Amino acid sequence: MEQQFDATLTGTDSEIDGIAQQVSRPGYPNAYEFKSIDETLHLVIARDKDGEWIRLDGTEPYLSSWIDELAEQAASHA
Numbered sequence: 001m002e003q004q005f006d007a008t009l010t011g012t013d014s015e016i017d018g019i020a021q022q023v024s025r026p027g028y029p030n031a032y033e034f035k036s037i038d039e040t041l042h043l044v045i046a047r048d049k050d051g052e053w054i055r056l057d058g059t060e061p062y063l064s065s066w067i068d069e070l071a072e073q074a075a076s077h078a
Helices: 065-077
Strands: 004-010 015-025 028-036 042-047 053-058
Touching: 004 028, 004 065, 015 042, 015 065, 028 053, 028 065, 042 065, 053 065
Parallel strands: none
Antiparallel strands: 004 015, 015 028, 028 042, 042 053
8 A cells, every 4th residue: 555644635614634645547657545534525636648637536526726735745745
Protein backbone atom coordinates (compact mmCIF):
# COMPACT_ATOMS: atom_id res chain seq x y z
CA MET A 1 0.00 0.00 0.00
CA GLU A 2 1.21 3.48 -0.82
CA GLN A 3 2.03 5.99 1.91
CA GLN A 4 -1.00 7.79 3.27
CA PHE A 5 -1.10 11.36 4.51
CA ASP A 6 -3.60 13.59 6.25
CA ALA A 7 -5.29 16.02 3.88
CA THR A 8 -7.84 18.79 4.25
CA LEU A 9 -10.09 20.24 1.55
CA THR A 10 -12.05 23.47 1.88
CA GLY A 11 -15.80 22.92 1.70
CA THR A 12 -18.48 25.55 1.25
CA ASP A 13 -19.25 25.59 4.98
CA SER A 14 -16.22 24.08 6.66
CA GLU A 15 -13.01 22.17 6.14
CA ILE A 16 -13.18 18.49 5.19
CA ASP A 17 -10.57 16.30 6.85
CA GLY A 18 -9.48 13.05 5.31
CA ILE A 19 -6.76 10.70 4.22
CA ALA A 20 -5.05 10.82 0.83
CA GLN A 21 -2.75 8.35 -0.87
CA GLN A 22 -1.12 7.72 -4.20
CA VAL A 23 -2.97 5.10 -6.26
CA SER A 24 -2.88 3.68 -9.79
CA ARG A 25 -5.74 3.92 -12.24
CA PRO A 26 -5.75 2.61 -15.83
CA GLY A 27 -3.68 5.08 -17.83
CA TYR A 28 -2.81 7.09 -14.70
CA PRO A 29 -0.09 5.36 -12.65
CA ASN A 30 0.37 8.34 -10.30
CA ALA A 31 -3.16 9.29 -9.29
CA TYR A 32 -4.14 10.49 -5.82
CA GLU A 33 -7.22 9.45 -3.89
CA PHE A 34 -8.84 11.42 -1.06
CA LYS A 35 -11.41 9.92 1.32
CA SER A 36 -12.98 12.09 3.99
CA ILE A 37 -12.98 10.83 7.56
CA ASP A 38 -16.79 11.02 7.71
CA GLU A 39 -16.97 9.07 4.41
CA THR A 40 -19.04 11.75 2.64
CA LEU A 41 -16.38 12.78 0.12
CA HIS A 42 -14.26 10.73 -2.26
CA LEU A 43 -12.01 12.27 -4.92
CA VAL A 44 -9.46 10.79 -7.34
CA ILE A 45 -7.19 13.11 -9.35
CA ALA A 46 -4.30 12.65 -11.78
CA ARG A 47 -2.29 14.58 -14.34
CA ASP A 48 -3.54 14.39 -17.91
CA LYS A 49 -1.26 14.10 -20.96
CA ASP A 50 -0.72 17.88 -20.88
CA GLY A 51 0.34 17.84 -17.23
CA GLU A 52 -2.89 19.40 -15.94
CA TRP A 53 -4.55 17.95 -12.85
CA ILE A 54 -7.97 16.46 -13.61
CA ARG A 55 -10.68 14.67 -11.67
CA LEU A 56 -10.93 10.97 -12.52
CA ASP A 57 -13.61 9.84 -10.09
CA GLY A 58 -15.43 10.75 -6.92
CA THR A 59 -18.62 11.80 -5.28
CA GLU A 60 -20.99 14.39 -6.71
CA PRO A 61 -21.30 17.27 -6.29
CA TYR A 62 -17.73 18.44 -5.91
CA LEU A 63 -15.85 21.73 -6.01
CA SER A 64 -13.32 22.12 -8.81
CA SER A 65 -11.00 23.87 -6.34
CA TRP A 66 -10.55 20.54 -4.55
CA ILE A 67 -8.49 19.28 -7.49
CA ASP A 68 -5.87 22.01 -6.99
CA GLU A 69 -5.97 21.72 -3.19
CA LEU A 70 -5.36 17.97 -3.27
CA ALA A 71 -2.65 18.33 -5.95
CA GLU A 72 -0.77 20.87 -3.80
CA GLN A 73 -0.96 18.64 -0.73
CA ALA A 74 0.12 15.58 -2.74
CA ALA A 75 3.13 17.47 -4.14
CA SER A 76 4.23 18.45 -0.64
CA HIS A 77 4.14 14.79 0.47
CA ALA A 78 5.81 13.30 -2.61
